[in-house]
Amino acid sequence: MAELLRSLQDSQLVARFQRRCGLFPAPDEGPRENGAGPAEGATGTPGAGNLPAVTRKGGGEPASGLQRAAAPQVHTQKYIVKNYFYYYLFRFSALLGQEVFFITFLPFTHWNIDPYLSRRLIIIWVLVMYVGQMAKDILKWPRPLSPPVVKLEKRVIAEYGMPSTHAMAATAISFSLLISTKDRYEYPFALGLAVAVVFSTLVCLSRLYTGMHTVLDVVGGVLMTALLIAFTYPAWTLIDCLDSASPLFPVCVVIVPFFLCYNYPVSDYYSPTRADTTTILAAGAGVTLGFWINHFFQLVSEPTSSLPVIQNIPPLTKGMFVLCLSKFIVGIVLILLVRQLVQNLSLQVLYSWFKVVARNKEARRRLEIEVPYKFVTYTSVGICATTFVPMLHRFLGLL
Template sequence: MWSIVEYLRKPELVVTVQEWFGIEYDDTYDQIEKEQTFYGQNNISPNLEMRKQYSNYPEHKKQRRKQISDDCASDVKKSQEESVNVDESTGSYQITNKFWYYLFLLGTELGDEIFYATMIPFWFWNIDGAVGRRVVFIWSVIMYIGQVLKDIIRWPRPGRPVHRLQNKWSIEYGMPSTHAMVAVAMPFSVVIFMLDRYQFSATNGFLIAFVWCLIVCVSRIYLGMHSVADVIAGIFLTILLMIPLIPLVDKLDHIILSSTFSPLFVIGIPILLIIYYPCSEKWTPTRGDTTTIISVGTGILMGAWLNYQLGAFQPPEITSTRPYEIIWPTQRMLGLILLRTILGLCGVIATRALGKSIAYAVVCMLLGRDQNEVKASESTLENRDKIIVELSYKFFVYSSIGFIVNCLLPNVFKMLNIGRPDFYTEI
């Protein structure tokens, strides 16, 4: 069993996937890399025969070989000193199929925070809040578990001979792939919860979810950011987690909305999860990203709780039984969707900018530190003050964003007579 895992972790398997989708490797670079590694490990110099062979190279090949050799030697030395994966030389591969390149760039963005920063608000303002709450709950739990496992397992991302086409998240560990986890959790939970409420083709829904998941997962291997083992582990772990989570979240939703004491748990549990997040052997942005994710979930649930307590969530206006018929938007409704989205995202951006400034200044003041000094300081495990400031401001800012997305802005929209009609019910 372990031999299978080791095989799936091999960087050569990632290279095979990359080459299949049109990435051509520079053999000169790979050969020099092997030479540099061999000579470095054995503390010897190239033999006279190889030097003679090199002297017969055309001038342009000499220059090319010298450039790659210098880059390779620098990277090998750096990787040995830091014991981490390094980014590859940009001149060592060539993209021959632009279709796959741009498709997988798009695919990896479907697991990025920019996508969720727009998709989640859009869903609440224009589609269905009841489904949105459940999906965000699933997303928060799945991502927290995946991020924690990364810092516990501490398996590095694929190293040489893999060439990375993306630098973002490179400093984080790789096992399991949280992109793969969210690629399973988000689309499939949307389809499952929507099927419980609306009439549409389950086959089409699951087909779209499968294609979504496939593109995101393959993109992580194609870009050289994850091994095949990372991706497979992320997929199967999410499936196992969703089996109990789907029915549990469905039941917890009503309890959270109706209980008077919900805020104690909805706010308290995420704070404890942030405080007792497992420490890694080196600083990575994983803990901060995890704080952002569960803070958004906290704000969403608190906004829904307040809406319910204030009577904003009403029983269905039309007598109908679930699953409901989907009401497709008219031309006027499409205009209102665009208006709500633009105004809402402006509100989110303003909240983030203002909230970050206020929270950063307040936390630094409580710690007796200058905020400019804290911002300029290096992010390390030993820099406790910066860690406290970063986690505190992220929890405040992103829980506030979640709250205004699900509570404040929808009510403002209704006051302006541009709100989304509650076709059936938000409960």
């Protein structure tokens, strides 16, 4: 078993996949310069911008056992693209696994499709992402080595690799959506299953193509998600009812996630993992709190508790498309305004409280500042998305 794990964690396996898909490192031509992108001699130059890579101190493989983490050193790296179909396919698939996609997709589901589905998807997404992010900083397994792997992303290089939270999120959202809709809407189940498999597979393969994860990271993420869905599925109906269980429910919704964020596992060096985890938990807390507000104060009508089967899903017409787009734009604009306002106010209060110079951007990384300001900001965003945006839609006649 240990030999199998080592083989799946081998960076050469990722490099071979990249080469088969037409992605090669450019020959070393001396010192690298900032802004290096795809090398000359490829069939063209994609608009990829600065796409740096990473090496570990020492640059070699560990002497024995599975790879252990070391602080990454970031440098720019030239590369050659020989197959632009795979390049754009997997770059786009990688975007579908980003948090920003799900943070956009989930409100869209709430505003334009079904609040029942969005509630379930958000709860599962938050649970899966928290487990995955926490596992990274507990296991502390590094990302693939470069060389031989070509790295196409920069922001998450400082994070550890195991498990792939992109793979976890894509698998959780696609299959939770499939499970939640099979008894609510009438559609060919085989088609829905195929879409879920294709979506999650593309995101998983994109993590190998971009050089961000080993095969073991991706497989581990998928398996962890499958186990979490299997273990929590019997309680999904109960979880749906928790937001109306008690007037004290909002206290638990706020205190428990904040405690988990503040006691997040300490990393050997700073990475955006804790900040991203706080954002996800806070957004989940805000959304859950927003659903409780809607139910407790009867502000926004909710669908009935039964799960009706819709015999004929209405086709997408031009009028429906314009309506959905209008609701989405109105909602996103309001959310961005709330996010900016609350973030600025919370940072000013925390800077003043801890006597920190506002121009010191490094201060945002301090535990006592980063966790509270992100938690307050994205809890407000979650409440806004589920309560105030639907109220604004009703006021504007968009419902």
